[in-house]
Amino acid sequence: MGICSLPNIVPAAAGLICTATNHSTFTFMLNPLIHPTAVIDAGAQIGEGTRIWHFCHVMPKAVIGSDCNIGQNVFVDNNASVGNGVKIQNNVSVYNGVVLEDGVFVGPSAVFTNVINPRSFIERKTEYKKILVKKGATIGANATIVCGISIGEYALIGAGAVVTKDVPAYGLMMGNPARQKGWISEQGYTLQFDENDKAVCPGDAATYQLKDNMVHKIS
Numbered sequence: 001m002g003i004c005s006l007p008n009i010v011p012a013a014a015g016l017i018c019t020a021t022n023h024s025t026f027t028f029m030l031n032p033l034i035h036p037t038a039v040i041d042a043g044a045q046i047g048e049g050t051r052i053w054h055f056c057h058v059m060p061k062a063v064i065g066s067d068c069n070i071g072q073n074v075f076v077d078n079n080a081s082v083g084n085g086v087k088i089q090n091n092v093s094v095y096n097g098v099v100l101e102d103g104v105f106v107g108p109s110a111v112f113t114n115v116i117n118p119r120s121f122i123e124r125k126t127e128y129k130k131i132l133v134k135k136g137a138t139i140g141a142n143a144t145i146v147c148g149i150s151i152g153e154y155a156l157i158g159a160g161a162v163v164t165k166d167v168p169a170y171g172l173m174m175g176n177p178a179r180q181k182g183w184i185s186e187q188g189y190t191l192q193f194d195e196n197d198k199a200v201c202p203g204d205a206a207t208y209q210l211k212d213n214m215v216h217k218i219s
């Protein structure tokens with residue numbers, strides 16, 4: 001899969017929100033690109049400039065913003081919300097109750113959950129717990145996010161981590177269970193704090209302040 005394989009992509013018809021009941025007659029918000037093998041259920045909202053690749057399934061009450069890239073074999077459930085500029089790599093299910101804010105990156109085969117104590121013989125659809133992934137955060141490949149938590153702005157979850165608790169903004173998490181190993185900048189560089197608890201990002205020279213175990217970008 002890649003942006004270069006545009007001949008395999010069909011531009012959806014220009015229009016507003018999809019309202020039709022079968023794949024061939026959908027109308028979408030202006031100019032999302034939907035691969036012909038993707039199934040987009042009637043009622044799903046998909047923003048302008050979003051690309052949805054092979055074998056995806058978007059449910060009727062799913063909302064996906066503009067300029068997203070939804071990789072191969074991604075499922076977006078009813079009442080899942082994907083912001084603008086979100087990248088979801090292959091083989092991810094964004095379940096009911098998951099909110100991905102603008103600019104979130106979800107690595108390949110990352111896992112979201114929405115029931116804390118599932119049993120096949122007990123219906124728990126009224127007990128879904130939410131997951132909020134805030135603006136600009138990254139979830140590494142094959143990480144698992146246990147439900148009922150939020151991941152702060154620009155936090156980074158390492159590959160294979162199992163996140164069981166809230167993550168602070170700019171937090172760098174690794175392991176199972178995930179533990180905070182440090183802080184990370186908006187550009188994705190580990191922050192080294194000086195004696196004044198200030199750090200400069202080597203990527204864009206932005207300055208960060210550590211105070212009361214929270215990090216803020218100050219310039």
Ligand SMILES: CC(C)(COP(=O)(O)OP(=O)(O)OC[C@H]1O[C@@H](n2cnc3c(N)ncnc32)[C@H](O)[C@@H]1OP(=O)(O)O)[C@@H](O)C(=O)NCCC(=O)NCCS
Binds near residue numbers: 140156160161
């Ligand atoms: C978490 C991450 C950002 C750390 O990168 P880093 O700061 O450069 O870390 P380093 O490679 O210097 O490793 C530092 C230590 O953490 C360990 N470590 C690194 N990544 C780890 C991870 N995901 N889980 C557990 N431990 C990890 C290293 O083994 C090393 O341990 P050591 O000090 O005992 O040798 C990176 O390893 C990672 O997981 N990135 C996500 C990649 C990904 O999923 N991309 C998806 C798109 S392809």
